[in-house]
Amino acid sequence: MNNGYLDMELLRFTTAGSVDDGKSTLIGRLLYDSKSIFEDQLEAVETASRSRGNEEVNLALLTDGLRAEREQGITIDVAYRYFATPKRKFIIADTPGHIQYTRNMVTGASTADLAIILIDARNGVVEQTVRHSCIASLLGIPFITVCVNKMDLVNYSEEVFLGICQRYETMAHHLGIRAKLLFIPISAKYGDNVVSESENMPWHQGGTLMHILETVSIEHKMGDECEPMRFPVQYVIRPISDKYPDYRAYAGRMSGGVLRIGDRVRILPSGLESTVKSIMQTTMEMSIAHTPESVSVLLEDDIDISRGDMLVSIDKPLPEVTQTLKMHCCWFNEAEMQLRKRYLIRTAVAETVGIVQQIDYRLDINTLEHIKEVNSLKMNDIAVITIKTANPLVVDKYGANRVTGSLVFIDPDSFETVGAGMVI
Amino acid sequence: MYKLTHLKELESESIYVLREVAAQFEKPAILFSGGKDSIVVTYLAYKAFFPAKIPFPLLHIDTGHNFQETLDYRDALVKKLGVQLVVGSVQESIDTGRVKEEKGYNASRNRLQTTTLLDTIEKYKFDACIGGARRDEEKARAKERFFSHRDEFGQWNPKNQRPELWNIFNGRKNMGEHFRVFPISNWTEMDVWQYIYQENIELPSLYFTHERRCFLRDGQWLAAEPCMTLKPSEEVVTRRVRCRTIGDITCTGLTISEANNLEDIIAEIAATRITERGGRADDKRSETAMEDRKKEGYF
Incomplete structure (x- = not known):
């Protein structure tokens, strides 16, 4: 068998846009042109389209899975789609674009390596473009691919395309977007520049969307030598058997940098230090662990370490150990966020109780206006807030590390996840 | 030069999820069907806790209509891993009148399994059942979470799922509720086969x-x-x-x-x-x- 097959890379991307932008058509096109739709799926969609009285095959039915969605013809939740080319495997987090689904967009964006933002060539940069870009930027997605769609309806005009790019760049500058921007003129309906190069737009030299998806760098996922090492302890492995009487390994997922045998590490929040004795990548002993591998670590010294602690490199910027945190927050629940109410605050591996001390301002994500003197947050609101926690949390700034800089709010009665926070 | 392959990234994610289950729940179990997906999940659990044993039992819902090869494989695996096996019997659910056998040529005990499964979960007080379902399998599963909350009646409410961000998994629940956990949510059928090939897993x-x-x-x-x-x-x-x-x-x-x-x-x-x-x-x-x-x- 061709070994290249086992050697593929994984890219996670998110698509934001509403039905009118042709988002479903674009996803359908990517799946269809990369031959990722199976015959029985296509047949099922054809049958469903016919029974709904649609004349053409409605590719949106491929992504709208839930009964309520099919009935209402809308996407109400994040749907995950999978496809692969010989080069890469892709995971699409397909999220609805309307403002009332901001929380779903945030969810889909949280793990994305790349965001596709769709713009209707006839309308250019609109309020919704600003909102989607703002969320992609807040969630720290490294690449934003702006697809100017429906080029067929503007005569494949380079002038229209360049005008939109320019306006987008101005907006991105104003927003402070740090993501790398890539622009492509496409027609999802006819397939121009999606998987195949467009004959209608020879002036575009930037390649197809698929080319970008297949070649964009994924190095941001892997920690490099210069990056501070982060290892949140998830679980302690203690076999307590005759063969391993005193074995004690700290299991977790590398969340920044690299870790080597012999490295000196600091344990937070206690501040104690030790040296790495051994690294197990599951059943094999390794000399080095890379982000984002799941490994277990044995230390030279017998120190009390448990879930929620973090091993970090000693000579690089340290995370903060703090009970007061300022963050961007997106509220998810119908029950409004209340000042002074107790919430469970959970990071990847630690949990404590906290209260919201103040809402610094709410962000109008359509106009980017800062709205002050706000006393509660409604579902889908995004704001900058300050919280105080009962126990110290070990955190980085979200801009520096998406794993150690993020947290969620859990309602102490219903235990629902009611909000998300990104430390600033 | 270090290379992060898709299988390595998927494996790492799944092991992370399995360790979260061990850390967050009191009595988890692996739903073992004898199919390749639950075999891969069990193999990942073996890796996640090595050199300790898998800290959960395997739970098999036996419809009474299983291939003998499946049962033999199950028993050999349980012995090899040194884990406990719990069997919920659909035949028993039929015999005790909990469910009624379907009639006709297309009769299947597939749907009856649900009652047996929920009864077994309640009997053993399992608070998290780890399954091998994948999002690429079926359109309703495309919207499933890694940590999927079930109410006291064991029901899934797709319209009110907990948002799941980054790698933060919320396993908090009230009395009587439980979770279904799907560590290989992001794997496709091809990924599963490639992984079985790469790791040389017996089937x-x-x-x-x-x-x-x-x-x-x-x-x-x-x-x-x-x-x-x-x-x-x-x-x-x-x-x-x-x-x-x-x-x-x-x-x-x-x-x-x-x-x-x-x-x-x-x-x-x-x-x-x-x-x-x-x-x-x-x-x-x-x-x-x-x-x-x-x-x-x-x-």
Whole structure:
């Protein structure tokens, strides 16, 4: 068998846009042109389209899975789609674009390596473009691919395309977007520049969307030598058997940098230090662990370490150990966020109780206006807030590390996840 | 130069999820069907806690219509790993009147399993059941979370799922509620086979070509086992077949195939144009058959 097959890379991307932008058509096109739709799926969609009285095959039915969605013809939740080319495997987090689904967009964006933002060539940069870009930027997605769609309806005009790019760049500058921007003129309906190069737009030299998806760098996922090492302890492995009487390994997922045998590490929040004795990548002993591998670590010294602690490199910027945190927050629940109410605050591996001390301002994500003197947050609101926690949390700034800089709010009665926070 | 392959990234994510289960729940169990997906999940659990034993039992819901190969494989695996096996019997649920056996040619115990599963969860007080479901399998599963909350009646409420961000998993719950956890949510059928190949994981012989007495129904080959009622027009013949997915006998489609090793199976899957569940009779009952069963508490 061709070994290249086992050697593929994984890219996670998110698509934001509403039905009118042709988002479903674009996803359908990517799946269809990369031959990722199976015959029985296509047949099922054809049958469903016919029974709904649609004349053409409605590719949106491929992504709208839930009964309520099919009935209402809308996407109400994040749907995950999978496809692969010989080069890469892709995971699409397909999220609805309307403002009332901001929380779903945030969810889909949280793990994305790349965001596709769709713009209707006839309308250019609109309020919704600003909102989607703002969320992609807040969630720290490294690449934003702006697809100017429906080029067929503007005569494949380079002038229209360049005008939109320019306006987008101005907006991105104003927003402070740090993501790398890539622009492509496409027609999802006819397939121009999606998987195949467009004959209608020879002036575009930037390649197809698929080319970008297949070649964009994924190095941001892997920690490099210069990056501070982060290892949140998830679980302690203690076999307590005759063969391993005193074995004690700290299991977790590398969340920044690299870790080597012999490295000196600091344990937070206690501040104690030790040296790495051994690294197990599951059943094999390794000399080095890379982000984002799941490994277990044995230390030279017998120190009390448990879930929620973090091993970090000693000579690089340290995370903060703090009970007061300022963050961007997106509220998810119908029950409004209340000042002074107790919430469970959970990071990847630690949990404590906290209260919201103040809402610094709410962000109008359509106009980017800062709205002050706000006393509660409604579902889908995004704001900058300050919280105080009962126990110290070990955190980085979200801009520096998406794993150690993020947290969620859990309602102490219903235990629902009611909000998300990104430390600033 | 370090290379992060898709299989390494997926494996790391799944192991992370399994360790979260061990850290967050008191009494988890692995739902083991004997199919390749639950075998991969069990293998990942072995890796996640090595050198300690897997800290959960395997829970098998036995419809009484299982292939003997599946049961043999299960028993050998349990012995090898040194883990506890818990069996919930659908036959027992029928005998005690908890469920009623379906009648007719297409009778299946597939749906009856839900009651047996929920009864077993309650009996053993399992608070998290780890399954091998994947999001690429079926459209309702495309929206499933890694940590999927179930109410006191074991029901899934797809419209009110907890948002799941980054790698933060919220396993908090009230009394009587439980979770279903799907560590290989992000794997595709191909990823599973590639991983089995890469790690050289042993599989039940059913996955490889073998001679079997079978019959054709609605364009699908099925096994001619005693639990199957044949229509007068249906004829039993011997064919060289293999299973692409294994459920209980009544809903496991057989593929005519000569593939007798993993390379051949992977090549076969790469070339096929029908989804894996295309051979599953249980999904064809309606457009949203899976969603409807999941809401009731199905796997």
